[in-house]
Amino acid sequence: MNKTPNPKAWLFVIPVVVLVAFNALIPLMTVVNYSVQETFGDNVFFWEGMKWFEEVLRSERFHESFLRQIAFTGMILVIEIPLGIAIALAMPRKGPWVSVCLVLMALPLLIPWNVVGAMWNIFALPDIGLLGRMINGLGIDYNFTQQPVSAWSTTVLMDVWHWTSLVVLLSYAGLSAIPDAYYQAAKIDGANAWAVFRFIQLPKMKRVLTIAILLRFMDSFMIYTEPFVLTGGGPGNTTTFLSIDLVKIALGQFDLGPAAAMSLIYFLIVLLVSWIFYTLMMRGEEN
Amino acid sequence: MAKITLDRIKHSYLAKPDDPDDWALKEVDEVWEDGTAYALLGPSGCGKTTLLNIISGLITPTHGRVLFNNDDVTNTPTTERHIAQVFQFPVVYDTMTVQENLAFPLRNRGVDKDKIKTRVHEIAKMLDLSEMLSRRASGLTADGKQKISLARGLVRDDVNVIMFDEPLTVIDPHLKWLLRSKLKELHQSVGVTMIYVTHDQTEALTFADRVVVLHEGTVVQIGTPVELFEEPQHTFVGHFIGSPGMNFLPCDIIDGVASFAGNTIETATQQLPEVRPESLEVGVRPEFIHFDQKGFPVKIDKVDDLGRYQLVQTQHQGHSIKIVLNEGEEIPSENPCIVFDPKYTRLYADGWVIN
The missing domain is CATH 2.40.50.140 (Nucleic acid-binding proteins)
Known part of the structure; x- marks a missing residue:
C-alpha cells in the first residue's frame, strides 16, 4: 500500500488534542508541577525533587489509609460481585416483571452520590434513624458516629446498596445474551444447575464480569463523596480512605506538595492495578 | 434406540386456540420406526421445529401423546427421555477441551472414568476428532463444533433418538457436503433413530430413508425420496420438492x-x-x-x-x-x-x- 502523506490531516485532530489537553493533560501537569516543588503562595516556587514522594511513601498515615482503602475495596468486591450475579440469576428472563425488576435495580444508580451519603446518614442515626433505631431495638449496641465497626459496616452496606445494581445489570445483560440452545443442550446432557452455572453462564458472563469488576474496583478505590457525607472519615480516622485523606491534606492542611505527590501515586496505583487485571483477563480469553 | 409413536399430536402456542390457524401443528398421528433416518422437511413456520421440540420434550403438546417404544413419555422431562440433539448454532462448552466436552454427558450421569475414556476415544475416532481432543473447544471452526455437539449425543449408549435442527446452517458449503455424507455413514454404522429438520430438500433427500413433508402444521406426505418425486400426495410436495x-x-x-x-x-x-x-x-x-x-x-x-x-x-x-x-x-x-x-x-x- 502506498499512502500519500497529507499534513492537512493533522488539522482534523486539533479539536481532540485541545480537548484532551484542557481536560486531562494540563490539570495533570499542574499536579506534577506541585509535586516536585514547595510553594509559600504568591506563585513563588522552590525545587524539591522527589522529597514529597519519599515523604508520602514513608508516612504512616498514608500506609494506614492505603490499607483501609484496600480492605474496603476488597470487601466491596467480595460482597457485590457474587451478590450481583446471584440477583441477576434470580431475575425473570421473560414477562412483564422484567421491566419492573430492571427499573428497581437502576434506581439506586440514579441517586446523586452526596444524596446517598445524606440518606444513609439519617437512616442509620442511632437515635432518630429507622435503621439505627431498629438495630438498637434488637439489642445490638450500634452507633456509627462513635464505633469503628458500626461505621465500617454502615459504609460497606451503603456502597453495596448503591452499587450492586451495576453488577446486576451487567450480569443480567450477559445472561440474556446466552441463546436458549445452550440451556436445552445442557438439559439433554443431563447437567445440573451448578454445572449449567459453572460451564455455561459463568463463561458467557466473563466479559461483562471483567468490566463489572474493573468498574467496581476503580470506583470503590476512589470513593469519596458517600463516606465523606456519612462519616466524614470518622470516628477518628477509621473510615478515612485515600480520597478523604488526600482532600484533608490538600484543602485542610493546604500541603499542596505532598498532596500532589500523593495524587500521582494514587493515580498510578489505580492505573497499574486496572492494567494488570485487564491484561490477565484478556490473556485468559486468547488461550 | 426406540420406535416413536406420535399419537394424535396437536399443538398451539396460544392458551385458547379456536381458529384453525391458531394451531402450529394440526394433527400428527404417525409411527416412526426404530433405526430409521427421518427428515422433517418444510418451509419456515410449517411446524417442524415444534414437532421436534415435542419429541425432545422441550414442549408439551396441547393434545395427544408421545410414546417411545410404547412407553408414554408425554410428560417426561427432556433429561429422562434419553435423546440427543444437535442445534442450528453449535453449542459447545467454551471453557472445556474437546475431550471434556465429549465426556460431559457421561460425567453428569456418573459413568466411571475408564469407561468414559474408552467411549470418548471411540466416538472421537468415528468423527475424526481424535487429533483435537486436547484442544479448547472454543477455538474450533463451526463444523468442528457441530461434530462435538453430535459426539456428545453419540457417546451415550442409552440414546433413543438423535435429533438435528438444521445443523448445517452455519457450515461452509464445501464442508456441508462432507458433513452430510459423514452423518449418513454414521447412521448406517450406528443404526440409531435419527430425525433431521431442514428446509433444504437436497439435505433431506440425501440424508433420510424417509422424508416427512410438513405444510402449515399438517404432515402432507411421508415417503422415500423416490416416492416424493414420483408420487406426490399433495400439490405442496409437488411444488416444494424438485427443481x-x-x-x-x-x-x-x-x-x-x-x-x-x-x-x-x-x-x-x-x-x-x-x-x-x-x-x-x-x-x-x-x-x-x-x-x-x-x-x-x-x-x-x-x-x-x-x-x-x-x-x-x-x-x-x-x-x-x-x-x-x-x-x-x-x-x-x-x-x-x-x-x-x-x-x-x-x-x-x-x-x-x-x-
Whole structure:
C-alpha cells in the first residue's frame, strides 16, 4: 500500500488534542508541577525533587489509609460481585416483571452520590434513624458516629446498596445474551444447575464480569463523596480512605506538595492495578 | 434406540386456540420406526421445529401423546427421555477441551472414568476428532463444533433418538457436503433413530430413508425420496420438492376423462370423480413431459441450458408449462407439441391427490 502523506490531516485532530489537553493533560501537569516543588503562595516556587514522594511513601498515615482503602475495596468486591450475579440469576428472563425488576435495580444508580451519603446518614442515626433505631431495638449496641465497626459496616452496606445494581445489570445483560440452545443442550446432557452455572453462564458472563469488576474496583478505590457525607472519615480516622485523606491534606492542611505527590501515586496505583487485571483477563480469553 | 409413536399430536402456542390457524401443528398421528433416518422437511413456520421440540420434550403438546417404544413419555422431562440433539448454532462448552466436552454427558450421569475414556476415544475416532481432543473447544471452526455437539449425543449408549435442527446452517458449503455424507455413514454404522429438520430438500433427500413433508402444521406426505418425486400426495410436495417444481394445470372431467383446456389427458388416476370437484388440477413433473406430435401444441417462451439438462418454458392458452429435457435432447423448431407421461400424471382435488 502506498499512502500519500497529507499534513492537512493533522488539522482534523486539533479539536481532540485541545480537548484532551484542557481536560486531562494540563490539570495533570499542574499536579506534577506541585509535586516536585514547595510553594509559600504568591506563585513563588522552590525545587524539591522527589522529597514529597519519599515523604508520602514513608508516612504512616498514608500506609494506614492505603490499607483501609484496600480492605474496603476488597470487601466491596467480595460482597457485590457474587451478590450481583446471584440477583441477576434470580431475575425473570421473560414477562412483564422484567421491566419492573430492571427499573428497581437502576434506581439506586440514579441517586446523586452526596444524596446517598445524606440518606444513609439519617437512616442509620442511632437515635432518630429507622435503621439505627431498629438495630438498637434488637439489642445490638450500634452507633456509627462513635464505633469503628458500626461505621465500617454502615459504609460497606451503603456502597453495596448503591452499587450492586451495576453488577446486576451487567450480569443480567450477559445472561440474556446466552441463546436458549445452550440451556436445552445442557438439559439433554443431563447437567445440573451448578454445572449449567459453572460451564455455561459463568463463561458467557466473563466479559461483562471483567468490566463489572474493573468498574467496581476503580470506583470503590476512589470513593469519596458517600463516606465523606456519612462519616466524614470518622470516628477518628477509621473510615478515612485515600480520597478523604488526600482532600484533608490538600484543602485542610493546604500541603499542596505532598498532596500532589500523593495524587500521582494514587493515580498510578489505580492505573497499574486496572492494567494488570485487564491484561490477565484478556490473556485468559486468547488461550 | 426406540420406535416413536406420535399419537394424535396437536399443538398451539396460544392458551385458547379456536381458529384453525391458531394451531402450529394440526394433527400428527404417525409411527416412526426404530433405526430409521427421518427428515422433517418444510418451509419456515410449517411446524417442524415444534414437532421436534415435542419429541425432545422441550414442549408439551396441547393434545395427544408421545410414546417411545410404547412407553408414554408425554410428560417426561427432556433429561429422562434419553435423546440427543444437535442445534442450528453449535453449542459447545467454551471453557472445556474437546475431550471434556465429549465426556460431559457421561460425567453428569456418573459413568466411571475408564469407561468414559474408552467411549470418548471411540466416538472421537468415528468423527475424526481424535487429533483435537486436547484442544479448547472454543477455538474450533463451526463444523468442528457441530461434530462435538453430535459426539456428545453419540457417546451415550442409552440414546433413543438423535435429533438435528438444521445443523448445517452455519457450515461452509464445501464442508456441508462432507458433513452430510459423514452423518449418513454414521447412521448406517450406528443404526440409531435419527430425525433431521431442514428446509433444504437436497439435505433431506440425501440424508433420510424417509422424508416427512410438513405444510402449515399438517404432515402432507411421508415417503422415500423416490416416492416424493414420483408420487406426490399433495400439490405442496409437488411444488416444494424438485427443481423446478411440478406443473399444476386446471382440469375438467368431460365424458369420464380428464381434460386440460380441451385436450384429453391420460393419467395414472384410476377412479375419476363423476363431476368436477372444486379446484381440480392435473399435476405432472417437468421431467415427465416430452415433445411428441401426438400431443397438444405449445408456444416455446424460453430455453435455459443448465448444463446437465435444459429447462424449456412453454405455454398453452396462457397456462405456463415447464419441461426438463436431457442435455442434447432436440427441441422441435416448428409446431412443437407435448405429451404427459400417463404413469406420472395425476389428478388433485383441493390440493390432495385423487386415488
